[in-house]
Amino acid sequence: MTFVDALTGADRPVIMELKRRDPNGEDLFGDRSIAEIVAEYEAAGAPCISVVTGRWFGGTDSMLSEVASLTDRPVLQKDFITRRDQLLKARDLGASAVLLTAGLLPRSSMPTLINGSLELGLTPFVEVTDEAEIEVLPSAEHCVVAVNNKDIKNRERGLGDLDRSVRLLPALAASGTRCPVSASGITKPQDADRLLAEGYRGLLIGTGLLRTTSLTGWLAELDTLRTLRAP
Numbered sequence: 001m002t003f004v005d006a007l008t009g010a011d012r013p014v015i016m017e018l019k020r021r022d023p024n025g026e027d028l029f030g031d032r033s034i035a036e037i038v039a040e041y042e043a044a045g046a047p048c049i050s051v052v053t054g055r056w057f058g059g060t061d062s063m064l065s066e067v068a069s070l071t072d073r074p075v076l077q078k079d080f081i082t083r084r085d086q087l088l089k090a091r092d093l094g095a096s097a098v099l100l101t102a103g104l105l106p107r108s109s110m111p112t113l114i115n116g117s118l119e120l121g122l123t124p125f126v127e128v129t130d131e132a133e134i135e136v137l138p139s140a141e142h143c144v145v146a147v148n149n150k151d152i153k154n155r156e157r158g159l160g161d162l163d164r165s166v167r168l169l170p171a172l173a174a175s176g177t178r179c180p181v182s183a184s185g186i187t188k189p190q191d192a193d194r195l196l197a198e199g200y201r202g203l204l205i206g207t208g209l210l211r212t213t214s215l216t217g218w219l220a221e222l223d224t225l226r227t228l229r230a231p
């Protein structure tokens with residue numbers, strides 16, 4: 001199943017992330033192994049899984065291949081991808097989707113990387129932080145377009161600005177993407193409920209799910225909040 005189909009077909013469209021360390025270098029895995037976290041995420045109904053292989057967050061390529069070998073859910077690789085050869089490597093390691101960060105890439109690279117991803121059967125997961133990045137995005141209809149509520153340029157330190165996601169949703173809708181996602185800084189079920197109610201088709205959550213003492217409780221609370229909103 002493709003990354004987009006898995007996410008848009010899910011009752012609870014939360015991409016659950018494995019990230020070894022937070023932006024301050026604090027460990028997020030504790031004594032859990034990668035296999036245990038993947039099993040927890042699968043049992044909790046993750047439609048897709050994200051793996052941060054970027055070294056700033058303690059990631060490695062082997063984390064991606066390990067996760068991909070443990071699950072048949074589509075896997076997103078989160079790293080600093082700037083070249084076509086990294087796309088081929090991502091696919092070979094088992095990724096179904098790759099992060100392309102608009103704010104870090106020269107505008108001229110985006111069509112090459114988006115087309116290169118699509119040619120390899122990878123979903124481009126394009127992260128944006130403002131309207132200007134959305135307006136110039138080529139082929140958005142073939143991409144997941146995610147608003148990052150934090151700023152990778154300061155290594156995602158600090159709290160996320162969830163209002164950024166709310167502000168940018170109309171621009172995402174106008175871009176033609178089938179799959180607007182809100183990413184980073186979503187720590188509480190109430191935040192997740194609000195963003196889904198605003199119209200997001202997916203959320204990407206790492207720290208909030210890795211730090212909670214009860215993943216099932218966190219997700220059950222989200223489900224309850226969403227049920228209360230249902231007409």
Ligand SMILES: O=C(O)c1ccccc1NCC(=O)[C@H](O)[C@H](O)COP(=O)(O)O
Nearest residue numbers: 054078079101152183184185205206207
């Ligand atoms: O955003 C990037 O450009 C990036 C590049 C390389 C590695 C990681 C990168 N971002 C990390 C994230 O975006 C977050 O881990 C993810 O959105 C989850 O955030 P949180 O729920 O706040 O842990």
